[in-house]
Amino acid sequence: MDNHQKRNLTFLTIGLIFMLSGVEYAVILPTIWRYLQILEAPPYFLGLGLSAFSLSALVTGPLFGIWSDRSKTTKSIVLFSNVFEIVGNFMYFIGYSKWLLLCSRIVAGIGAGAGSSIFGFLTRSTIPEERAGIFAAIMAGRQAGLLVGPAFNLFLRLCDFKLGPFVVNKYTSPGIFMCLLWVLLQFVVLAMYWDVPPISCEGGATMMEMKQEEVEEEVPLMGSDEEPVHTYRALNSDQLETSTSSDMQPVHRASDPFRNFSASREFLREEVVVVLTAQFITLFNQTALETMVTPLTQRYFNFGELGNSLMYSLCGVEVILGFFFVRWLSRKVADRAVLAVGLVICCTACIWCLIFLCKPRGGYGWELSAFIIGVFLQLLGLPFVAVSQVSLFSKVTAEKTQGFSQGVRRSVGGLATILGPLWAGGLTNNLYIMLGMMLALLLMITVMTALSYDRLTEPRAVQSAQSSDSGG
16 A cells, blocks of 8 residues: 555544544533533533533643654554543543543543644645645534534434443433444554655655745755755654664754744744634634524524524534535635635624624514524635634644644634633623624734735745745
8 A cells, every 4th residue: 555545544534533523522512411410510510511621622732742743653642542532431421420520521622632633744744735625624524523413312312221330321322422433433543544754755845844944045955064964854754764873863853843943933923823813713703603503593583402403404514515615715726815705704794693683673584584694604704714724824834843833723722612602601692792792803813814914825935936036
């Protein structure tokens, strides 16, 4: 099996990992509140349980990223992190107390932190032109999990038996079900996941690692100056096992991805701040809207469990189609243009909701139509912003520390998923304030994007053009 086949199977496995994360969210969310009530938990435990997962993933993401950057491997990290998912879901299944349930979500969230290593791997294993398309497909995998998850609940809610000393019912069954799925995924990872060589090691594309090197002109691969040799050998450290011991010493020094690394220099650059702000605002608004939608449909349209399930299913289909449309579009349009289009759509959606949803006018049919249009526009913009900001971030940060950088990005997103529901939860009766703040945040990031538009591009492209000009 050649590297191309291994790469495709690895990408498929990564898609399954993200799909399972979506399934887990979809099968646990509908029943966790009633489960906590049975365990005599106070109401605030629902917020704690949902936030605990994001909080532990927020903390562990950068740590897993550093591990993958230093080891240049991700398969062992994925296998290790999945153990936390298995243990966490089994703890959820046991559920003897509200505290054990809370700890189960913390433990499972540790496993989710490995997503930073996976995104770092995807960055090193793709060329810039195809990266947004790959990211879109992977993100669509999670949405597919969110879509099929409710279907699993149809049979999980029928469970009513004992497994040894443990009770299996509609509240505990999601835990043991997800535990078994994560165990099966371990075998899939063992069989179909490879740490394929980075793109920069193949086809002579050694310039991919030059983004963070202080090189102003072309340098021969071998020469009297030692630094170019270090750059080349850092890219191919896995292939140097037969080198002499005298050659290996400089290679080890050069292969340390955090040599001369500065967090302030890496993350406080204009373009990076813009992309991280887009990440935070997108997820803050998304989770705030998710929190708002159910009370809104109950208040205005008397939607029950079936109506909400149907709505979420249709929303899932729209988002999946949106991700695949962005996958196609990203081959023809620059990431920054996709981001700009997405932000315009999101601003339009927020304005629509402010006008027509805060104080609904007309009859039931008009109110429902206005609600559907508002939700459609909100979801339409999501794939544009989500894919473009991930792809842009991978291009404006150093490739050799991509795991850690992606961990920081996901931590920023995790903070947004914690704060979004907290903001919206207390303002479901004050939609003008809630939606007004969301619109203000969107307008702010839109202005930031417009002012920094010229910088939202891959530095290597600029450097290559400058090198060509100086060579000519």
